[in-house]
Amino acid sequence: MSKQPYRILLAKIGLDGHDRGVKVLARSFRDAGHDVIYTGLWQTAQATMCAAMQEDVDVVGVSLLSAAHMTIMPEVLKWRKQYGIEHVPVVLGGIIPVQDYDAMRKMGVAALFNPGSSIEEILKEFSRLAAEASHGTLEEVQAGYTTGDQVALAKLITHIQRDTDGNGWAPPAGDALVLGITGSPGVGKSSFIDKLGRELRSRNLRVAVVAVDPSSPLTGGALLGDRLRMMSGSPDENFFIRSLSSGTVLGGLGPKAKEVVSLLSGFGFDIILLETVGAGQSDVAVRELARHTLLLLMPDSGDSIQFSKAGLMEIATCFVLNKCDLEGADRTLAHLATAVGGDRPLWKVSTLHNEGIDKVADWVVAQR
Amino acid sequence: MGAHGVKPTGQTAAVATTMPVTPDRGEDGKPFVGPEDLKDFDPAVSLAQPSEYPFTRGIHREMYRKRLWTMRQFAGFGSAQQTNERFKYLLAHGQTGLSTAFDLPTLMGRDSDDLLSLGEVGRCGVAISSLDDMRRLFDGIDLGQVSTSMTINAPAAILLAFYIAVAKEQGVPLDQLRGTLQNDILKEFHSQNEYVFPPPPSVRLVIDTIEYGTQCTPQWNTVSISGYHIREAGATAAQELAFTLADGMAYVEESIKRGLDVDAVAKRLSFFFDVHNDFFEEIAKFRAARRIWAKVMRHKYKAKNERSWWLRTHAQTAGVSLTEQQPMNNVVRVAYQALAAVLGGTQSLHTNSYDETLALPSENAVKVALRTQQVLAYETNVTQIVDPLGGSYFIEKLTDEIEAKAEAIFKEIDAMGGVLPAIDRGYFRRAIAESALQQAREYESGQAIMVGVNKFREEQGKPIEILQVDQATEDEQVARLKELKKNRDAARHKAALEKVRQSAGDGENMMPSLIEAAEADATVGEMMATMQTVFGSYDGGPEW
Ligand SMILES: Nc1nc2c(ncn2[C@@H]2O[C@H](COP(=O)(O)OP(=O)(O)O)[C@@H](O)[C@H]2O)c(=O)[nH]1
Ligand SMILES: [Mg+2]
Numbered sequence: 001m002s003k004q005p006y007r008i009l010l011a012k013i014g015l016d017g018h019d020r021g022v023k024v025l026a027r028s029f030r031d032a033g034h035d036v037i038y039t040g041l042w043q044t045a046q047a048t049m050c051a052a053m054q055e056d057v058d059v060v061g062v063s064l065l066s067a068a069h070m071t072i073m074p075e076v077l078k079w080r081k082q083y084g085i086e087h088v089p090v091v092l093g094g095i096i097p098v099q100d101y102d103a104m105r106k107m108g109v110a111a112l113f114n115p116g117s118s119i120e121e122i123l124k125e126f127s128r129l130a131a132e133a134s135h136g137t138l139e140e141v142q143a144g145y146t147t148g149d150q151v152a153l154a155k156l157i158t159h160i161q162r163d164t165d166g167n168g169w170a171p172p173a174g175d176a177l178v179l180g181i182t183g184s185p186g187v188g189k190s191s192f193i194d195k196l197g198r199e200l201r202s203r204n205l206r207v208a209v210v211a212v213d214p215s216s217p218l219t220g221g222a223l224l225g226d227r228l229r230m231m232s233g234s235p236d237e238n239f240f241i242r243s244l245s246s247g248t249v250l251g252g253l254g255p256k257a258k259e260v261v262s263l264l265s266g267f268g269f270d271i272i273l274l275e276t277v278g279a280g281q282s283d284v285a286v287r288e289l290a291r292h293t294l295l296l297l298m299p300d301s302g303d304s305i306q307f308s309k310a311g312l313m314e315i316a317t318c319f320v321l322n323k324c325d326l327e328g329a330d331r332t333l334a335h336l337a338t339a340v341g342g343d344r345p346l347w348k349v350s351t352l353h354n355e356g357i358d359k360v361a362d363w364v365v366a367q368r
Numbered sequence: 369m370g371a372h373g374v375k376p377t378g379q380t381a382a383v384a385t386t387m388p389v390t391p392d393r394g395e396d397g398k399p400f401v402g403p404e405d406l407k408d409f410d411p412a413v414s415l416a417q418p419s420e421y422p423f424t425r426g427i428h429r430e431m432y433r434k435r436l437w438t439m440r441q442f443a444g445f446g447s448a449q450q451t452n453e454r455f456k457y458l459l460a461h462g463q464t465g466l467s468t469a470f471d472l473p474t475l476m477g478r479d480s481d482d483l484l485s486l487g488e489v490g491r492c493g494v495a496i497s498s499l500d501d502m503r504r505l506f507d508g509i510d511l512g513q514v515s516t517s518m519t520i521n522a523p524a525a526i527l528l529a530f531y532i533a534v535a536k537e538q539g540v541p542l543d544q545l546r547g548t549l550q551n552d553i554l555k556e557f558h559s560q561n562e563y564v565f566p567p568p569p570s571v572r573l574v575i576d577t578i579e580y581g582t583q584c585t586p587q588w589n590t591v592s593i594s595g596y597h598i599r600e601a602g603a604t605a606a607q608e609l610a611f612t613l614a615d616g617m618a619y620v621e622e623s624i625k626r627g628l629d630v631d632a633v634a635k636r637l638s639f640f641f642d643v644h645n646d647f648f649e650e651i652a653k654f655r656a657a658r659r660i661w662a663k664v665m666r667h668k669y670k671a672k673n674e675r676s677w678w679l680r681t682h683a684q685t686a687g688v689s690l691t692e693q694q695p696m697n698n699v700v701r702v703a704y705q706a707l708a709a710v711l712g713g714t715q716s717l718h719t720n721s722y723d724e725t726l727a728l729p730s731e732n733a734v735k736v737a738l739r740t741q742q743v744l745a746y747e748t749n750v751t752q753i754v755d756p757l758g759g760s761y762f763i764e765k766l767t768d769e770i771e772a773k774a775e776a777i778f779k780e781i782d783a784m785g786g787v788l789p790a791i792d793r794g795y796f797r798r799a800i801a802e803s804a805l806q807q808a809r810e811y812e813s814g815q816a817i818m819v820g821v822n823k824f825r826e827e828q829g830k831p832i833e834i835l836q837v838d839q840a841t842e843d844e845q846v847a848r849l850k851e852l853k854k855n856r857d858a859a860r861h862k863a864a865l866e867k868v869r870q871s872a873g874d875g876e877n878m879m880p881s882l883i884e885a886a887e888a889d890a891t892v893g894e895m896m897a898t899m900q901t902v903f904g905s906y907d908g909g910p911e912w
Contacts, residue, residue: 015472015484017561020601020688023801024808040908041561042484066472067727071487097726098828115725116693116821119812186793186910229907325904352566352904 005221005245006034006130007158009057011048012041013076016066021093021115025061028119029126030221035245040228045075046082050235051227053083055243056154058130059110064094069104077108084151089129093117135159142169145267150237153267157242160259174265176208177368178272180286182315183296188322189275190229191351192296198233199361200271208240208269210260212253212276215245222246226275240269253285261289271364287315291367294360298323299332318345320360325350401761409764414659418754422662424655424767425755426713427678432751438716439741440682441734442467442519446490446841448504455509467517468505469493470527475562477523479893480845489842492728493519497849497893499886502530503537512540516547522564524551525573526895529882532585548589548638551577554615554787555594557909558796559601564896567791569903573878575622580879582632590636591619592682598796599642600688602804605653606770608642610777611796613660618787620669630669634676643705643712644686650705651757652766654681654712660771683709684718690725693828694820698722703740710750711757717741794910801911849891856889864888865898872902 008029010022019041029036037055039048052060060080064072073092080086089110096104101112111125135141135155144152160166181189190211197207211226222245230241242264244254253276264272276286286293295316319340321333333348340346345363349356416422419429428434445451455466470493473485479497480489489495496502511534520527528549535545553570556563563570574591581590595603595612603611616637623633639657643650661679665671685705690698699722706719719737721729729737745751757763784790810816817823864885871881878899885895 015476015478015488019561020801020804024602024805027801027805028808044484066488067491068487095726114692116691118822119808191907225911232907 004033006059006127007037007055007057008034008059008061008126008130009037009039009048009052009055010061010063011039011043011051012063013043013045013048013072014064014066014068015042016064016068017041018065018094019063021065022061022063025063025093025119025122026223028123030216030223031219032123033219033221035215035222035224035243037224037227037243039231043231045072046079047231047235049076049079049083049085050237051231051241052080052088053085053151054154054240055227056135056151056158057088058133059089059091059126061091061093061126064092064096067095069094069096069100073104073107073109080108084149087134089133091126091129093122138163138167138169145171145263148268150240153240153263154242157260157263160256160263161244161254171263171266174262174268176261176265176269176272177364178261178265178274178290179364180274180276180290180293181296182276182286182293183322185277187296187298188351189296190226192320192322192349192357193226193273193275194230194232195351195354195357196360196364197230197239197271197273199357200364201236201239203361203365205270205365206238206240206268207271207273208264208267209242209273209275210257210264211241211243212246212257212274213243214277215247220247240264253289257285258289270368292317294318294320296320296322297332297336299326299328313339316344318347318363320347320349322349322351324348324356325352401765403761405765406761406768409768411759414764414768415758421666421674421677423658423678425758427658427680429754431713431754432710432745433754436745436751437710437714438465439738439745440465440467440517440716440718441738442469442517442684442718445469445494447845448494448496448501449507450841451494452505452507452509455506459509459514464513465515465517466509468519470518470520471495473497474523474527474892475520477526477564477892477896479849479891480842481849482893487842489845495841495845496527496530497845497891498852498889499530499533500848500852500889501845502527502534506531506534510540511535511538512544514546517550518547519550521550521553521556521560521562522570523892523896524549524553525577525878526882526886526892528577529879529886532879532883533886542584543586545585546587548592549577550594550640551591552594552615552640554618554791555597555612557791557906558598558611558615559603559800560597561908563906563908565899565903566906567788567909569872569899570906571618571622571788572875574619575626576877576879578619578623578633578636579626579628579877581636582628584879586632586636588636589638590633592638592640593619594640596640596642596684598800599644599686601800602807603800604803605644605646605649606773607777607799607803609653609657609660609770610774610781612639612641613657613664613774614778614781614787616661617664617668620665621786624669630665630671631673631676634665634669634671635673638715639679639681641681641683641714642686643683643709643714645689645701645705647704647708648763648766649770650708651712652763652770654683654709654714655755655758655763655767656771656774657681658713659767660774680715682716682718683712683714685709685720687720687724690720690722691818691821692725694826695722695725697820698725699736699740702737703744706740706744707748707750710744711755713755791909797909797911852889853891860888861890865890865894868895868898869902872899 010026026036026038039051091111092109093113104112110129113122135158138159141152141155145156181193183189193209200207213222213224215222224243227241227243246254261272274290293316347356347360415424418426445454471490472488474496478485480495518527551574553574557567578590581588593612593616595608598611599608624630658679662677665677685702689701702719709717719740721733721737723729723733781790811822867881868885871878
C-alpha cells in the first residue's frame with residue numbers, strides 16, 4: 001500500500017492563540033506533498049483526538065505556546081486511548097522547557113520540538129513516524145467495520161483510498177441520503193454543514209460528512225481546512241467527518257469518492273453530506289453520487305452576475321442563500337428567486353445566527 | 369536542539385567574512401546610497417523640522433531633551449490582590465502609570481471558572497472576572513491620581529465598564545480618568561486571535577467606547593492601534609506599517625460615520641509598533657508612519673487640530689527575535705532594537721527580557737531589560753539631537769520606499785472595499801502567513817541568520833531557571849467567583865443582563881448597560897455570552 005501522501009493533523013488546544021508556527025508547518029507539509037488537517041484554534045483535547053480517529057491520520061501534531069502542556073498533554077493522551085487510537089503517534093511542539101521533556105516522553109509523546117527546530121528536521125520526524133503508523137490489514141479493518149467499529153471504518157477509508165485493488169469484499173448496501181453541498185470558496189459551505197449536521201443529529205439521524213478540498217497541482221499536497229468549521233459542538237461519534245483531498249485531477253472528488261460514500265452508507269449513516277468546491281469536474285461527479293445538489297450563494301453587492309457563472313445554476317437542484325445577516329440579502333434573494341424559478345427549493349439562511357437551518361433540515365428529513 | 373545541518377561551532381572557529389546581500393537592499397549592486405538615489409526628495413516637503421507637518425522627524429521640537437521616552441515595562445501577576453500590592457509598591461516608588469496585563473481567560477472574555485480557563489488563571493496576568501476583582505485590583509489607589517493602561521481587546525468595553533464603576537464608587541469624576549485601553553480588535557482578526565464576535569459588531573463595540581470617551585472620559589486614550597502582534601505573527605515591516613495604519617483609518621472612518629468629531633476622536637488614538645532586527649528599516653518605519661498618518665488625518669479626514677495629525681507611539685522590542693538558545697544573546701538584540709526605536713522617535717518603549725521565550729521573565733532579566741533602556745537614555749547621548757539620521761541618503765530613501773510599499777498595500781485594501789471586506793476574504797491572515805513562511809524558508813536555507821540557532825551554534829547549556837506559577841491562585845480565584853455568583857442579587861443581575869442584550873440588539877451605545885451590569889455583579893463571561901446571543905461568534909474567517 002502506498003502511504004503517500006501522509007495524513008497529518010495539526011492542532012491548537014486550549015485558549016492560546018499563537019498560530020504562527022503551526023501555520024508555517026501546515027504550509028510546509030502541504031508543500032512537501034502531504035495532506036494536512038488543521039483543526040483551528042481553541043479546541044479541546046477530546047475534540048482533537050476524536051478528529052484524529054475519524055480522519056485516521058498518520059501523526060497528530062499539537063502546538064502549545066502557553067506553557068499549559070502539563071495540563072493539556074495528559075488529557076490528549078487520555079482521549080487518544082478512549083478513542084482507541086493509541087497507535088497514532090502524538091508530537092508536541094512549542095514552548096516546552098527542556099526540564100519537562102522527560103515527563104512528556106514518559107507520558108507517551110513521540111517527539112518534541114521547540115521554536116529553534118528546523119522545518120526540515122520536523123518534517124523528517126513526522127515522515128518517519130507516519131511511515132511506521134499502522135492502519136491495520138485490510139482484512140482486520142473489514143472485520144472491524146462489520147462489527148460497527150468506527151476506528152475500523154476510518155482506517156478502511158484510508159485503505160480504500162490508498163489501495164489500487166481491494167480483495168473483492170464489499171460493504172453491505174446502505175440507504176443513506178446523499179446530498180452534495182457546493183459553492184464558491186468562502187460562501188460558508190463547511191459552516192453550514194456544521195450547523196445542518198447538528199440540527200439533523202438533534203433529530204436523531206446519524207450524519208456523515210465528506211469534505212473535499214483541492215490538492216496543490218504542483219506538490220500534490222493539500223490543506224484540508226473544512227473540518228475546523230465543523231467543530232463548533234462537542235465531538236459526537238454519530239457526526240462523522242472525513243476530510244479528503246481531491247488529488248491531482250482538477251476539481252475532482254479525489255480517489256474513490258464513490259467507494260467512500262458506499263462505505264459510510266453501509267456503515268449505517270442516514271445522511272451523507274458531500275462538500276465540494278463548485279468547479280470543474282466535481283459537479284458532474286457530485287451529481288452522480290448525490291440525490292440532490294445544494295448550491296450555496298451569498299448576498300452580493302447588487303447584480304446577479306454570480307448566478308449565471310459556470311453553469312452551476314443548471315446543475316443545482318436546490319439553493320441556499322447563506323449569510324443573510326449581511327447587507328443586501330433581500331435584494332439578492334429577489335434576484336435569485338427570479339433566476340431559479342418556482343420549481344426548485346430556495347432557502348434563506350444565516351449560518352452565523354443559526355437561522356433558517358431548521359427549514360433545510362425539515363426538507364432533508366422529508367427526502368428520506 | 370534544531371539540527372540545521374550546521375555543526376556546533378566553537379567560539380574560536382573561523383568565520384566566513386562575506387555577508388549574504390539582503391534582496392531589497394542595494395539591489396542595483398551599489399553598496400551605498402547617494403544624492404542620485406533621492407532625485408525627487410525635497411526636504412521642505414518630506415521632512416520639515418521636528419514638530420512640523422508632516423512630522424517625519426518627530427512630533428516634538430525638543431523630543432528627549434525635554435522629555436525622555438516613557439520606560440513602560442508591561443508585566444502580569446496572578447491575583448488581583450497580588451497585583452494590587454505590586455501597584456502600590458510601584459506608586460510608592462514614584463511611578464504614576466500602572467500597566468495591567470490580564471490572564472488569557474480574561475483576554476478571551478471568559479470567567480476564571482470556565483472550562484477552557486483551566487490551568488490558565490492568573491498565569492500570564494491578572495484574572496478579572498467581576499467588578500469585585502477590579503475593586504480589589506485598585507483597592508486603596510485613587511483612580512483620579514493614576515494613569516492606567518489596560519491591555520485588553522475583545523472584552524475591552526467590559527473591563528472599561530468595571531474600571532468606571534470602581535471610579536464611581538471612589539467618587540472620582542469620570543473626566544479625570546486617565547489611561548489607555550488597547551481596545552484594537554482589528555489586529556486580533558489579522559494576527560493575535562483574541563477575538564470573540566464577528567468583525568462588524570466587534571468594531572461597533574470599539575466605536576461605542578470611543579464615543580463614550582468623547583462624552584464622558586475625554587482624557588482616556590480609547591484605542592492603541594497595534595502593529596506589534598501583526599509583526600510578531602510574521603508580517604514584514606511594510607505590512608506591519610500598512611495594516612496598522614489601515615486599521616487606524618478604519619476606526620477613524622467608523623467614528624466619523626457615527627457622527628463623531630474627527631478631532632475629538634483623533635487626539636485619543638495612539639499606536640504601538642514592533643521594533644525588529646533590521647536596524648535602519650525599523651527607524652524608517654517609524655518616520656514613514658508619522659508622515660503617512662499626518663497626511664491622511666489632515667487631508668483625507670480633514671482634521672483641523674494639528675495634534676490630530678500626530679502619530680504618538682509606543683514600541684516594544686521584537687519577541688520573535690529572541691532565541692531560547694544562548695539566551696544572553698537576547699540582551700544584545702534587545703539593545704539594538706531599543707536604539708532603533710529611539711532613533712525612530714518613539715514616545716514610550718518596552719524592552720523584552722532575555723528569558724522571555726520560555727516563560728514569564730525572571731526578576732533579574734526584567735531588571736537587565738530596564739537597565740538597557742537606562743544605559744541608552746543616560747549614557748549614549750542619543751537623546752541630545754532630534755532625528756539624528758534625518759537627511760541621511762539611505763534613511764530618507766528607505767523611508768520613502770517603505771511609505772510607497774504601504775501606499776501600495778492601502779490601494780489593495782481599498783480595492784477590496786476596505787479593512788472589513790478584506791478581513792472577510794482572509795486577506796490579512798493569508799498575507800501574514802505567507803510572509804511568515806517566507807521568513808521561515810530564509811532561515812531554513814541559511815539566507816537569513818539567527819545567531820546561535822542556524823549559525824554559531826553550541827550544545828545546549830544549562831537550562832535557565834523558570835518561574836513557576838502556583839495553582840493556589842487559580843483555586844482561590846475560582847472559589848471566590850463561585851461565591852459571588854451565589855450571593856449576588858439574582859433579579860437585579862438578570863435584569864441588567866437583559867438590558868445588555870437589548871442594547872446589543874438595538875444598536876445603542878453599550879457602555880451604559882455594561883456599566884450597569886458590572887454594578888449588578890455580572891461577570892465578564894456572562895456579559896460576553898449575552899452579547900454573543902446577538903452578535904454570534906467569529907471563527908477566524910477564510911484563510912486556507
Ligand atoms: N456573516 C456570515 N458569515 C458566515 C456565515 N456562514 C459562514 N460564514 C463565514 O464565512 C467564512 C467561510 O466559511 P466556510 O464555511 O469556511 O466557507 P466554505 O469555503 O464555503 O466552506 C467563515 O469565516 C464563516 O464564519 C453566515 O451566515 N454569515
Ligand atoms: Mg469549506
